[in-house]
Amino acid sequence: GAVVSQHPSWVICKSGTSVKIECRSLDFQATTMFWYRQFPKQSLMLMATSNEGSKATYEQGVEKDKFLINHASLTLSTLTVTSAHPEDSSFYICSAGPPGWGAEQYFGPGTRLTVT
Amino acid sequence: AQKVTQAQTEISVVEKEDVTLDCVYETRDTTYYLFWYKQPPSGELVFLIRRNSFDEQNEISGRYSWNFQKSTSSFNFTITASQVVDSAVYFCAPSERGNTGKLIFGQGTTLQVKP
Numbered sequence: 278g279a280v281v282s283q284h285p286s287w288v289i290c291k292s293g294t295s296v297k298i299e300c301r302s303l304d305f306q307a308t309t310m311f312w313y314r315q316f317p318k319q320s321l322m323l324m325a326t327s328n329e330g331s332k333a334t335y336e337q338g339v340e341k342d343k344f345l346i347n348h349a350s351l352t353l354s355t356l357t358v359t360s361a362h363p364e365d366s367s368f369y370i371c372s373a374g375p376p377g378w379g380a381e382q383y384f385g386p387g388t389r390l391t392v393t
Numbered sequence: 394a395q396k397v398t399q400a401q402t403e404i405s406v407v408e409k410e411d412v413t414l415d416c417v418y419e420t421r422d423t424t425y426y427l428f429w430y431k432q433p434p435s436g437e438l439v440f441l442i443r444r445n446s447f448d449e450q451n452e453i454s455g456r457y458s459w460n461f462q463k464s465t466s467s468f469n470f471t472i473t474a475s476q477v478v479d480s481a482v483y484f485c486a487p488s489e490r491g492n493t494g495k496l497i498f499g500q501g502t503t504l505q506v507k508p
Contacts, residue, residue: 309494320484321438321498368436372496379426379445380494384438 300371416485
């Protein structure tokens with residue numbers, strides 16, 4: 278099946294710094310990608326929809342200035358956590374899939390962010 | 394608004410037992426898609442099945458089977474003869490209507506299969 282990669286798989290950063298996470302679709306073009314956040318022992322919470330060539334659509338309660346999303350090409354979306362704080366420590370997961378309602382989403386392996 | 398409920402937070406079984414994971418989906422839509430994903434300890438989500446609301450046939454894939462009942466809005470997942478490798482968190486996720494592919498995840502059920 279289709280493959281979605283994420284980089285890095287884990288990152289530790291200091292409070293106040295910014296961290297960029299990449300999500301790539303390796304064998305298909307993705308006009309839309311999704312970013313999720315997962316706290317320990319909790320479900321996945323959708324943060325935003327990344328749209329190629331246009332602004333991302335953020336879910337209610339997600340700070341767009343803090344979580345910057347750029348979808349510059351059909352195979353790459355990036356999530357930048359700006360001015361990170363310890364409460365931003367989480368598991369970030371992206372997904373991508375063919376367009377259309379009900380299409381299967383392929384998930385990346387996730388990025389574990391720890392802010393110290 | 395859509396709502397998905399996985400009432401079982403954690404289930405523990407002994408290997409070779411059968412286990413059923415429940416999922417109830419509430420929506421006013423008459424047409425929808427439902428997915429099941431598995432998240433092993435490694436963290437990467439694994440696609441298990443997709444079902445649309447028009448298709449109420451049960452499905453079997455090896456030791457896995459799914460029972461979709463539109464009348465009760467349930468899409469339950471059964472593992473037959475469970476194995477230790479089945480230990481994971483299982484998520485039921487409806488797909489939001491529209492052309493986006495957005496998934497709304499349930500709370501998840503943690504399954505522990507003991508040897």
